[in-house]
Amino acid sequence: MRGFRTLATPAKYVALVAYLVFLAFPLLWLISTAFKPPQEMALIDPTIIPAEPTLDNFRLAFEQQPLARALLNTLIIAGTSALVTVLLSIPAAYVMARYRSALSRMTMLWVLLSQMFPFILVIIPLFLLLRDAGLYDTQLGLIIVYVVWSMPFALWMLRSYVVGIPVELEEAAAMDGAGKLRTLKDIVAPLLVPGVVAAALFAFVSAWNEFLFALVLLRTPELQTISLTLVKFIGAEGVARLGPLAAAALVATIPSLVFFAIIQRRLVGGMLGGAVKS
């Protein structure tokens, strides 16, 4: 967009600053609220930088709700689902990339469709199904659901990575008498590492952030994930203790932010797949 340069540079900076404000303001406010004592919260003229910053809200947040437990739960659930998602997706993605089969086409169709259906349609039967299987209100049940629902994207991403690996490499291996499984393990898998990392972190972040499935499928407070715990800070009649709420929200964001920072570049590549590269 070199031609864009003709648009006066100051105007561009004004626009950029407007974006910066829009994007950053809520974040700053969240941080600010997290460090404010309750009296300062009830001021009619709120301050951006807390006059008497305090860590009390964080202490309260951890005391009021089992926040540490929830973080740990979420870590276990998100971590396990990411791992399983990737383990199941690698071979399947390989098949999809290397076989021109009805199954591959059906899977691609499902990948697309799965993005479209309103969760409500799935969640009622899932709830009944998991209940009958004794998996309702267990973390295992939720993990299964997360695996199934982050697989489409993982498959999609990994498939495009497999496509990028020259077939000749495998053909050479096949000549040496290696089976499909060995080829996958010895030749393809090592080349897939960047894609696998991206897919795993993506699955992790999705699970970490997910709310609706967890809301319906986990009931025992001790099993619950961080999003569910956060909602609980909003008490009766919406009486929210804003300070601890903000503090807890801040704590809940950090892990997914960190992971996200690591993958964002790859994620973009994955999302665009072959479309833009070519």
Next chain:
Amino acid sequence: MRRAATIVSAGVLSAGLVLAGCGSGDGDGDGAGTGSGGDPVTLTFQSLAFQPESIAANQQIIEQWNADNPDIQVEYLQGDWASVQDQLVTAFEGGTAPDLVHYEASYLQDFADRGWILDLTDLVPETLTDDILDGAWEAVTFDDSVYAVPFLLDAQVIFANKTLLDAAGIAVPTPDDPWTWDEFADISTQLTDADTFGVAWTLKDPANRMLNLAMNFGGGFFEESDGASTAIFGDPEKEAFQRIYDQLYVDKSAATDAIGMGGSDPLPGFFAGQYAMLPKGIWFRQQIIDQAPEGFEWVTIPALEGDSQAQAAAPQTISVAAESEHPEEAMAFLEYMLNPENQALLAKGDWMIPASSAAAEDPVLTETPDWPVAAASGTFLEQAPFQRVRGYEEWKNKVANPSIEEFFANAISLDELGTRLTEDGNEILERYNR
């Protein structure tokens, strides 16, 4: 089957639990099942307490019980008001409901109908029957069966900025001689000036509250015939709506910017003197104490009087899940948990009125600010028609709350409100009455 899965995840969890350190205190309930001799029974109790003091009171009671009763261990689970309905519906459906369920009387009819909570009629011990107010028992009795033990009562009162009242020369009424709605309207106008509104009605999710206030003028909202309820909206129902509406849009003595507020939203304005009076539930005292700036003087004004001071007794309750394997043990625990001494503790924790008559005399309570006003409210709480309506939750949430909000935002007329509450409302109720 569920066990197996839980054990797997519990195994993974317990390792991490140690690291986590500050869990919910006495978290690891499953592990208790390995004691010697007869296995102790573990009961789960889901509480909706949310004020720190009240959570502490709950936990204190449970710890004491667990220490005294090694055979019946109680595990505390933290629920929350915001999602309790959805949570209980799915938990009951999924077969994972806690043994003891804390909720509110108004919603129990549906739960009883769906077969989720246990008929406690033959289980309730006399000590509880005698101590707890009759009005509270009535609220949890459906078709002659008792479905819960009531324990905490709320009442609508008014909080006022003492400094502003004094400046205007307005005396604080006593519980024996409460303000009438007319007097309240006049005083609100008197307190209104350029900087201050006489009153801030916070009307977010207003159905429960309005149904309560309407009882002052005999508004019942529902008629029952042959066990089926129909919604009605006549003059008695209209009265309280009209009066608040007039304050907002005719007298302009009520702040229109407060109508959408809920919870503690109006406090900054109240503390800053923008609102002189704040009608709220009696439990709200705690919020004010917690957040008031130093030197802020406030006072509790007794509930207003219309044709009467009547309000609905909608006690918070504890029920036993129908699927519970240990109903007797659950009741034994309830008998302890809701004895007068503990009820006083719980009422203090939530700044509410105990359903126990003995607890109301406890100094733990009588020494809280403006206790006489709170205690007096206990006397005019009575059974309200809406508490035995099948489908009340859906009526309230789907039709009543949004429509009443629209009415007070001056978006629909009182008649339109009536049409929605009755016509739309009855369509919903019809399904439940089938």
Next chain:
Amino acid sequence: MSATATARRPATRPTEPKRKGFLGLDRDGLLLAVPALIPVVLFSMYPLLRGIYLGFTDAEAGRNSQTSFTGFDNYTQLLGDSYFWDSFRIGLIWAFCVTVLQFFASLGLALLLNQKLRLRWLARTLALVPWAMPPVVIGIMWRLVYHPNAGILNSTLKDLGIIDSNVEWLSSLSLALPAVIVVGVWSGMPQTTVVLLAGLQSVSEELKEAAAVDGAGPWQRFRNVTWPALRPIVTAMTTLDFIWNFNSFSLVYVLTEGGPGGSTRLPMLFAYEEAFRYGNYGYAAALGNAMVLVIAVFVVFYLRRRYREEG
């Protein structure tokens, strides 16, 4: 997301075209694909089909409740349910506004980020943050921003002299939906921006320079060179954005729970309440089916567009 990439299918080379077993896979292929397929069939396809079926029954919660097939009863009821229509209307307004605003906001940001500007790194980083935040946190954060007294928005606007008394952003009948839409835009901007930016970066520099040499102004160059290259991505992205937005739940659940006066009761929220608050599974599933119909219209529209773009 996936649809973006289908635009041009990379050449696949079947390694073993001879032996075709089940669904065109040989033994090894099946062995590799089946572990992934089982959970997919069990926990995604089966529930989906059963969900569609539930929409034609009177299934409801309760210990002794019995479910029977009721055909189109739920749908006749839906047609006469004014609360359903309200919710659908709100859902469409929401999805449409968020998608369109999100697109223009993102396009603007992507164009800026594609330039050599100072502070670009900061904007790039910030632009991605919402993506990594749980929707619940985003909801909570904006509740704090919108808070009538303790919120930063009102106090800033007052300091700037734009308003003189506090505005009830989330509890005013007329403002709640727009306020929630802004949050929707905020939270969805990163994905769209990133995709558009990547698209912009792939636009051939030579073509633009050639156009510049021919004397095309910036707008003409955008229209004639950049836009055509971007268009497939834009169609795919907006279609998906629309679908996601139409199906969104968590943000509004945390921000307003559908209030005030039902003015932000999105279809998903409505359906969730039907199912898990009132226990009307059948009716809720019927609602889900109705939502699928709406979405299907957009997908058909998208596929037709793509088909035409590919010639």
